[in-house]
Amino acid sequence: MVKRTEEEKRLLEKAFRFLPGGSLGNVMFSNDDSFIVKRGQGSKIWDVSNNEYIDYLMGSGPMVLGHSHPSVVKAVLNAIENGSTFFTTNESAVMLAEELVKAIPSADKVRFTTSGTDACFQALRIARAFRQRDKVLKFEGGFHGSSDYSLMSNPPHQLYDFPKSEASSAGVPRVIEELVIVAPFNNIDFTTSIIEKHHHELAAVIVEPVQRILPPMPGFLEGLREITSYYDIPLIFDEVVTGFRMAYGGAQEFYGVTPDLTAVGKIMGGGFALGAVCGREDIMSVYDPSQAKPDNLVSQIGTLNGNPIAAVAGLATLKELKKEGTYEYLWQIGRELRDSLDTLCRQAEIPAQTSGVDPVFDIIFTNQTLTDYRSTLTANNQLNNLFRSLLQKQSVFRGPQKFYPSLAHSIEDIQYTKKAFATVIEQVLEFTDSTD
Numbered sequence: 302m303v304k305r306t307e308e309e310k311r312l313l314e315k316a317f318r319f320l321p322g323g324s325l326g327n328v329m330f331s332n333d334d335s336f337i338v339k340r341g342q343g344s345k346i347w348d349v350s351n352n353e354y355i356d357y358l359m360g361s362g363p364m365v366l367g368h369s370h371p372s373v374v375k376a377v378l379n380a381i382e383n384g385s386t387f388f389t390t391n392e393s394a395v396m397l398a399e400e401l402v403k404a405i406p407s408a409d410k411v412r413f414t415t416s417g418t419d420a421c422f423q424a425l426r427i428a429r430a431f432r433q434r435d436k437v438l439k440f441e442g443g444f445h446g447s448s449d450y451s452l453m454s455n456p457p458h459q460l461y462d463f464p465k466s467e468a469s470s471a472g473v474p475r476v477i478e479e480l481v482i483v484a485p486f487n488n489i490d491f492t493t494s495i496i497e498k499h500h501h502e503l504a505a506v507i508v509e510p511v512q513r514i515l516p517p518m519p520g521f522l523e524g525l526r527e528i529t530s531y532y533d534i535p536l537i538f539d540e541v542v543t544g545f546r547m548a549y550g551g552a553q554e555f556y557g558v559t560p561d562l563t564a565v566g567k568i569m570g571g572g573f574a575l576g577a578v579c580g581r582e583d584i585m586s587v588y589d590p591s592q593a594k595p596d597n598l599v600s601q602i603g604t605l606n607g608n609p610i611a612a613v614a615g616l617a618t619l620k621e622l623k624k625e626g627t628y629e630y631l632w633q634i635g636r637e638l639r640d641s642l643d644t645l646c647r648q649a650e651i652p653a654q655t656s657g658v659d660p661v662f663d664i665i666f667t668n669q670t671l672t673d674y675r676s677t678l679t680a681n682n683q684l685n686n687l688f689r690s691l692l693q694k695q696s697v698f699r700g701p702q703k704f705y706p707s708l709a710h711s712i713e714d715i716q717y718t719k720k721a722f723a724t725v726i727e728q729v730l731e732f733t734d735s736t737d
Contacts, residue, residue, distance in 0.1 A: 405563055407553060432504040440483060453467065563578070
């Protein structure tokens with residue numbers, strides 16, 4: 302049993318007193334599982350009570366090198382002596398923009414933001430300006446941050462007939478439902494029929510190449526590229542998660558499908574607040590007053606856009622990722638963890654499976670085939686929460702969803718995690734037996 306010091310108990314009380322739900326809005330657990338992070342190093346984090354955890358949340362993905370990586374720390378410390386932000390073009394931002402253009406197949410130009418949410422929002426805005434149309438198509442259950450447009454049918458409260466969308470959060474104007482239509486992920490025939498019907502009013506199609514933990518079926522992304530190209534509709538890849546994780550050039554490099562615009566964040570900022578929208582020069586020109594017409598010029602201003610501290614952290618991270626064997630290792634340890642979980646569940650006859658791609662995956666407690674959001678509704682969320690809670694008691698930390706392997710996870714970390722999996726799956730089996 303994890304022990305909590307009086308100091309951490311007091312901090313937890315303050316968290317629930319001063320923060321809604323006691324959290325930052327990202328990770329919300331029960332009081333019994335809540336803790337306050339004190340520090341992180343490599344693959345580990347420690348709470349205020351000095352309990353150590355192998356971390357698979359990894360800041361929700363950006364810490365692909367691990368916490369406090371020496372190269373990133375050194376770069377940031379050197380940079381901060383020269384100023385933390387300037388609100389004007391700076392050397393590090395220019396260098397990072399150049400590297401993004403080299404790395405990302407769809408990138409001709411780059412505009413920085415401070416988050417993946419804003420990068421997706423900006424991608425939609427410039428597509429609307431470029432196409433001079435208002436409606437966008439997204440996929441049911443797809444997550445593109447917390448803007449009004451992204452929080453449509455993510456997840457839906459009701460399963461309407463496609464392509465009707467539904468606001469998934471209070472505070473989103475109902476009128477947005479008229480501007481966003483939704484399609485089922487991985488169903489290219491259905492999606493094509495929707496696009497054919499609405500192509501004249503669509504500004505863009507936005508998709509996560511791997512939707513949460515659902516990989517694309519063969520031909521799906523290729524089909525999207527074909528139908529959007531046919532109607533000259535900008536295709537946006539939300540690569541906030543997959544960018545620089547599946548491959549150096551992201552999912553578009555891995556799958557060989559190039560969109561028109563790409564939203565990136567997380568890894569490219571090295572753990573600091575940074576995102577970017579990258580894309581075709583003609584679409585990106587709507588940001589340029591010297592090229593855009595008055596009716597399609599887009600204003601985009603942000604105090605910390607492209608700030609030099611985040612830029613140098615990103616540059617240091619990307620430099621490490623270009624080293625030989627980086628992605629082979631990331632895929633290898635992810636596969637080893639997935640194989641372990643799948644084998645344990647199969648042997649225990651627990652209806653569960655891993656889903657996703659090896660560098661980012663999750664366990665889903667269902668034996669049904671997973672292809673789209675509605676297929677995930679067959680999952681037993683009670684078992685998922687139990688699994689996560691029990692795993693944390695084994696000093697292995699996973700967020701509400703997804704395992705994010707990192708280059709800092711050692712072979713010893715993987716072996717310990719596999720033993721923890723075995724213990725927890727046995728406990729889950731005992732729970733299911735007791736409730737039958």
